[in-house]
Amino acid sequence: MIDQIIQMTLNLDMPQMSVLEWIITLGKFAFVFIPLAFIVVMIFMERKGASLIQDRLGPNRSALPVFGGLRFFGFVHNFTDGIKLFTKETFIPTYAHKVWYVVAPGIGFLVAFLTPAVIPWFAPLTWWTGDHISQVSGMIIDSDTGILLMFALSSLSIYGTAMSAWASNSKYALLGGMRATAMMISYEVSMGLSLMGIFLLAGSFNLQHIVAWQEAHVWGIFVQPVAFFVFLTSMIAETGRAPFDVAESESEIVAGYHLEYSAMRFGLFYMGEYAHIVIASIIIATLFLGGYAIPFVSTDLLRAHVDIALALCLGGLGTMIGGFHLMVRRWKKVYATMGAKDAGTRNREYSFLQFTSGVASPVVLALAVAVFFLLNPMAATTVDGTPIFPAWVSIAAAAVQVVVLIAKAFLFCWIWIWVRWTLPRFRYDQVMSLGWKILLNLALVNLVVTAIIAKLVTGVR
Amino acid sequence: MAKVIQRRSLTLLERSYLWEIIKGMGTTFKHLFRNFKNPEKMQLMSYPEVEVQTPQNYRGSHRLMKRPDGEPRCVACYMCSTACPARCITIEAEPSSDPRIEKKPRKFEIDWLVCVFCGLCEEACPVDAIRMDTRKVAISHYTRKEFIADMPRLLNWDPKDFPANDAQSQKAPGGKQNQQAKQIWGLEVKHS
Amino acid sequence: MISIIYFSLFASIAMGCGLYLLIAKHPLYGALALIGNMISLAGIYSLLSAPFLGVVQILTYAGAIMMLVVFVIMVLNTAHDHEVPRFDWRGVYLVPVPAALALLLLALVYFNSPVADATALRGTAQNISQFMFDTSRTDNGYWILFEFIGLLLLGAMVSAVLIAKKRLSTHKEDV
Ligand code: SF4
Ligand code: SF4
Numbered sequence: 001m002i003d004q005i006i007q008m009t010l011n012l013d014m015p016q017m018s019v020l021e022w023i024i025t026l027g028k029f030a031f032v033f034i035p036l037a038f039i040v041v042m043i044f045m046e047r048k049g050a051s052l053i054q055d056r057l058g059p060n061r062s063a064l065p066v067f068g069g070l071r072f073f074g075f076v077h078n079f080t081d082g083i084k085l086f087t088k089e090t091f092i093p094t095y096a097h098k099v100w101y102v103v104a105p106g107i108g109f110l111v112a113f114l115t116p117a118v119i120p121w122f123a124p125l126t127w128w129t130g131d132h133i134s135q136v137s138g139m140i141i142d143s144d145t146g147i148l149l150m151f152a153l154s155s156l157s158i159y160g161t162a163m164s165a166w167a168s169n170s171k172y173a174l175l176g177g178m179r180a181t182a183m184m185i186s187y188e189v190s191m192g193l194s195l196m197g198i199f200l201l202a203g204s205f206n207l208q209h210i211v212a213w214q215e216a217h218v219w220g221i222f223v224q225p226v227a228f229f230v231f232l233t234s235m236i237a238e239t240g241r242a243p244f245d246v247a248e249s250e251s252e253i254v255a256g257y258h259l260e261y262s263a264m265r266f267g268l269f270y271m272g273e274y275a276h277i278v279i280a281s282i283i284i285a286t287l288f289l290g291g292y293a294i295p296f297v298s299t300d301l302l303r304a305h306v307d308i309a310l311a312l313c314l315g316g317l318g319t320m321i322g323g324f325h326l327m328v329r330r331w332k333k334v335y336a337t338m339g340a341k342d343a344g345t346r347n348r349e350y351s352f353l354q355f356t357s358g359v360a361s362p363v364v365l366a367l368a369v370a371v372f373f374l375l376n377p378m379a380a381t382t383v384d385g386t387p388i389f390p391a392w393v394s395i396a397a398a399a400v401q402v403v404v405l406i407a408k409a410f411l412f413c414w415i416w417i418w419v420r421w422t423l424p425r426f427r428y429d430q431v432m433s434l435g436w437k438i439l440l441n442l443a444l445v446n447l448v449v450t451a452i453i454a455k456l457v458t459g460v461r
Numbered sequence: 462m463a464k465v466i467q468r469r470s471l472t473l474l475e476r477s478y479l480w481e482i483i484k485g486m487g488t489t490f491k492h493l494f495r496n497f498k499n500p501e502k503m504q505l506m507s508y509p510e511v512e513v514q515t516p517q518n519y520r521g522s523h524r525l526m527k528r529p530d531g532e533p534r535c536v537a538c539y540m541c542s543t544a545c546p547a548r549c550i551t552i553e554a555e556p557s558s559d560p561r562i563e564k565k566p567r568k569f570e571i572d573w574l575v576c577v578f579c580g581l582c583e584e585a586c587p588v589d590a591i592r593m594d595t596r597k598v599a600i601s602h603y604t605r606k607e608f609i610a611d612m613p614r615l616l617n618w619d620p621k622d623f624p625a626n627d628a629q630s631q632k633a634p635g636g637k638q639n640q641q642a643k644q645i646w647g648l649e650v651k652h653s
Numbered sequence: 654m655i656s657i658i659y660f661s662l663f664a665s666i667a668m669g670c671g672l673y674l675l676i677a678k679h680p681l682y683g684a685l686a687l688i689g690n691m692i693s694l695a696g697i698y699s700l701l702s703a704p705f706l707g708v709v710q711i712l713t714y715a716g717a718i719m720m721l722v723v724f725v726i727m728v729l730n731t732a733h734d735h736e737v738p739r740f741d742w743r744g745v746y747l748v749p750v751p752a753a754l755a756l757l758l759l760a761l762v763y764f765n766s767p768v769a770d771a772t773a774l775r776g777t778a779q780n781i782s783q784f785m786f787d788t789s790r791t792d793n794g795y796w797i798l799f800e801f802i803g804l805l806l807l808g809a810m811v812s813a814v815l816i817a818k819k820r821l822s823t824h825k826e827d828v
Contacts, residue, residue, distance in 0.1 A: 052496040053489045055503055144777040145708040152708050155716025159688070162720070166681065166727050174727065181724050185717065205778055334501045340510035422489045423482065 018129065020391055024136045031116050031140065034406075038278040039271050042413055044075050046274075049417045067352040069345060073331075085270075088263035093168060096260065100167035105261065105268040107160030111153045112275030117141045118150045119282055120208040121405060122292050122398035123215075123299040127391040128381050134391070138292070138398070139208055146206040150283065151192060154238065158184045160272075161247070161257050168260035176256025179428060180247035183237060186435040191234035193443035194227040197450035198287060211291035215298060220288040226446040228288045230439050232415075235280040237435065239273060241416060243423035246431055281412035282405065289408045292401035302397045303389050307375035309400045314368035318361050325357035515596045517624065520580045522597045523571055525615040526590050527633040533616060535590035537564040541582035549575035550582060569612040573600050589629065595622075656700055663696040681726050684719060691715040705778045 051058025062080040063069030070076065092101060117140040125136045143149065158181055165177020198220050199205060202213035214220055221228045237244040248256030258269040285291060294302060294309075302309055332350040336343060375396075379387030426434065474480045496503055506513055515521060526534040537554035553568040583593050595618060602608055623630035670690035677683035691714045698707035785795040 049493065052493045055492060055496060056505055057500070057503070057507075143704055144779065145704050148705070148708045148712060148778075152711035152716055155712055155720070156692075158716075158720060159723070162723055162727065163685075178724065178727060181720060181727075185720060185724075188717065331500065335507075337501065338507055338511055340507050341512075342510045418486055418489065422486045 018134060020129075021134055021136055024125065024395075028121070028136075028138075028140050031119070031121050032113055034116055034282075035112050035275040035278040036271075038409075038413070039274040040078050042274045042278060043078050043081075045413065046417045046420075047074065047077070049414070050421045053418075053421045063349075067349050070349055070352070072353075082267075085264050085267035090263040090265060093170070093260050095169045097167040097169065100163045101260075102265070104160050104164035104167055105258075105265045105272070107163070108157045108272040109160075109268045109275065111157035111160075112272055112279060114153050115150045115279045116282075118143070118146055118207060119286060120211055120291060122401040123212075124208070125394045125398055126388060127394040128388040129391070133383065133388055137208065138401075142206070142208065144204070144206055146204070146208075146210075147195070147283070147287075148205050150279075151188070154276075155184075155188060157272075157276075164261070164269075165257035168257075170260050172253045172255070173257050173259045175253045176247045176259065179253075180240060180257055183240070183244065183247060183431060183435070186432060187234040187237040187439070190230055190435060190439040190443045191238065193440065193447060194230035194234065195287065196443075196447045197224050197227045200447075200450055200454060207286050207291070211286060211293060214290045215293040219290045219295070224288065224446070224450065226442055227450075228284075230443045230446070231287070232284060232412075233439060234435075235284065236416065236419060237431070239276045239280055239416070241273070241277065242420040243426050244431060245425055246428045249425055251425075277413060277416050278409065281409040281416065284412050285405060285408035289411075291408075292405040294401075294404055299397065299401075300386060302400065303393050304377060304379070304387065306377045306393050306396045306400065307372055310375065310396055311368045311372035313400055313403055314364055314371060318364035318368060321357050321364060322361040325354060325361055328353045328357060509599075513598075515598055517594055517596065519596060519598065520578050520583075520593045521595045522573060522600055523576075523582070523591055523593050523610065523615055524595050524618045525569060525612065526592060526629055527616060529632050531633070532559070533566060533569070533590065533612065534588055535566050535569060535586075536562055536588055537566045538587060540585040540587060541591055544581045544585035545576075546579060546581060547575045547577045549573075566612060569615060571610045571615065572608060573610055574605060574608040660697065660700055663693040663700070666690075666693040667697070681723065684722050684726055687722075688715050688719045691719065703777075705781055 047058045058074055059077040060071055060074035062074070062077040063071045064076055092098060120138040122138040124138055125134075127134050141149070161180045161184075162177050165173045165180070168174075198210060201217075201220075201223060202210040204210060204213075210220075217223075240247050246252075248258065250256075253259075258266055261269060293299075297309075328350050332347065332354065335346050335350065340346065377389060377393040377396075379389055381388050528534050535552075536557075537552055539552055539554075542548070542550035542552050549572040551568065551570040551572075552566050554564040555567040557563060557565040559565075578593070580593055582591050600608065618630075620630045620633050625631065667690050670686040670688075670693065673686040674683045674690065677686060691710060695707035695710040695715070698704070698710060785799060788796065
């Protein structure tokens with residue numbers, strides 16, 4: 001693991017890389033920020049989803065001071081929230097352990113930054129430079145340990161919770177921290193065990209290999225439905241969200257382990273939770289939904305028709321903007337009939353949004369058509385019957401694959417929100433009995449059955 | 462006779478919990494989809510842009526009723542402050558200039574931060590001098606001091622905001638029935 | 654060169670944490686120092702081209718086992734623990750034991766000189782599993798040991814549950 005990092009960062013014991021390879025290898029580190037970027041959207045999604053499920057509108061008052069207050073249906077609220085968190089007083093309780101109180105919230109957040117390193121964001125890039133084939137992996141750390149590294153990191157993240165609970169020197173916080181710890185320990189077992197079936201099938205811990213296996217055969221969710229269920233449940237428990245939020249159940253122990261935290265230290269917990277969800281969603285999408293792979297389209301096929309794929313992506317974007325346009329139009333009408341005092345300013349905002357989206361949608365669609373007609377991916381050479389494409393084709397295909405992965409991850413992010421606003425909280429003993437008596441056994445049975453079936457089907461040795 | 466409802470034991474499907482979760486998630490998604498499709502059908506109001514009309518008999522903030530000459534109707538009998546469970550009414554009396562009436566309030570203050578809006582003051586008043594029918598329910602200020610409503614503020618209301626059949630309100634200065642009131646009471650109406 | 658730098662970094666962290674574990678006043682600090690020690694050990698394993706071992710070290714020892722230790726320390730009331738004298742001079746008599754062990758290890762390394770091909774990744778999951786479970790190798794009996802250890806742990810777990818559950822026969826547990 002460390003070796004790879006060293007080799008990657010300092011280019012030791014490696015053939016000299018070309019400039020493009022360098023750019024891609026270093027540019028991959030930008031994926032570390034994907035969870036952060038997700039958080040903003042995710043919080044917005046959570047607020048809107050929750051409010052619509054509960055028959056209300058959700059926060060929609062914060063506004064950028066242009067065009068009569070651009071509210072973007074409440075999206076601006078995230079940023080005002082951020083300003084609030086940053087500018088509030090960071091309070092340290094008198095009897096708190098100062099050092100750990102300050103350090104602990106960062107641990108969980110740090111882990112969220114490290115885990116994207118083991119996720120394959122796209123298929124390994126191969127391209128023809130003119131005289132040889134260049135290859136760059138789709139992961140930041142292309143290690144054999146793969147997802148185990150992610151498990152190791154997430155098992156370390158619990159120290160953030162435990163130490164913050166202990167350092168706040170509050171009984172409620174300690175109770176919350178202990179609940180979180182016990183739950184994390186319990187669910188990590190079934191989480192790891194449930195994945196053994198898919199490791200067995202793919203024959204590797206490396207997520208890249210697992211995705212490649214799924215691309216070649218079938219998505220993990222179809223061969224491992226039980227594992228999918230167990231893993232999803234344990235992941236929801238790991239993130240500590242409802243219905244598994246016993247660690248911060250506000251009706252019993254006020255707010256659990258982050259009770260004594262305020263301002264941005266609380267914000268770190270808050271954002272760490274969402275980052276954790278995003279990571280979990282991406283991992284689940286990678287393990288069970290084929291990761292970056294598009295169903296029935298192999299990477300080679302995608303590269304050969306990358307113009308169509310790009311055009312479809314852009315077309316989807318254009319259609320989404322068009323849908324937004326229609327939504328704004330509808331809202332404009334709704335607001336006009338509400339008899340609100342600020343109907344004039346709102347009307348101005350909606351007109352602006354309507355106009356911009358009305359212009360942007362055809363432009364993007366036209367761009368899609370242009371991409372379809374102008375781009376022409378041609379194989380530069382062929383090695384053993386596999387076409388090798390020039391660099392831009394590989395990179396464009398990689399971009400499409402990243403979009404596909406993110407779309408799949410969004411699906412799971414939504415499931416997190418959906419489950420949270422549907423189910424009531426489990427009691428603590430229910431959480432424990434679910435973890436140890438049901439999920440663990442399901443995972444074990446799943447592993448044994450998978451092993452037997454795999455042996456029967458392949459008949460190895 | 463009491464009706465005994467036998468508790469039904471859960472079926473296997475229900476006990477598995479999973480199917481019920483899926484049903485519940487179906488319900489929430491139904492709500493989400495419906496509200497996304499028809500946001501105008503949601504039972505909500507865009508307060509404060511859209512004014513909420515509370516019903517006339519809702520216990521809102523107080524007002525002091527007026528005689529047709531604009532004097533407070535209150536006779537400073539302390540009944541309301543005695544009845545008040547929150548002890549938030551402060552009254553100071555002074556002799557009334559009207560020979561038929563013994564006292565009138567010099568100071569009449571209600572601390573709206575302390576008030577629990579129970580309506581007992583309204584019930585206790587023997588001369589119907591205090592009412593809570595202003596329909597103002599959102600009382601918001603920047604300082605604590607502003608929450609203490611003194612007499613001018615309590616007397617400051619417009620008869621036009623109250624229904625025409627509310628004779629008491631309409632008899633007050635500015636009301637429709639002023640002329641009538643003047644005839645009945647035989648008093649000059651002071652406009653201030 | 655770079656691996657020397659990393660090694661000295663990890664080694665110094667490991668040694669520092671180990672020393673702090675011995676002298677820490679509060680048991681929780683000791684546990685945290687031990688965690689730091691284990692994480693830097695994992696780093697050293699990775700430097701020795703055994704990333705699998707390193708990750709498993711973090712996963713099981715630093716992640717799971719030490720978490721339990723920290724959990725127990727947090728549950729127990731340790732408010733008065735710092736009144737206990739933290740260094741017992743009688744412990745010095747025991748110094749020869751670790752010293753002898755260290756000498757033995759050094760001697761082993763010196764005389765056997767395990768020349769490792771440091772560039773090859775030997776400690777990967779594949780290699781380890783082949784080494785342990787490949788029954789075609791004649792010199793391989795590790796899988797039997799593995800099964801025995803598994804059985805032993807299972808027995809230990811069952812007995813631990815039995816000991817923890819005192820009133821198994823008298824009380825009917827209400828679920
Ligand atoms: S409403 Fe109740 S609490 Fe408020 S002033 Fe009247 S009697 Fe007192
Ligand atoms: S009970 Fe009526 S008349 Fe008596 S002091 Fe109160 S408001 Fe005035």
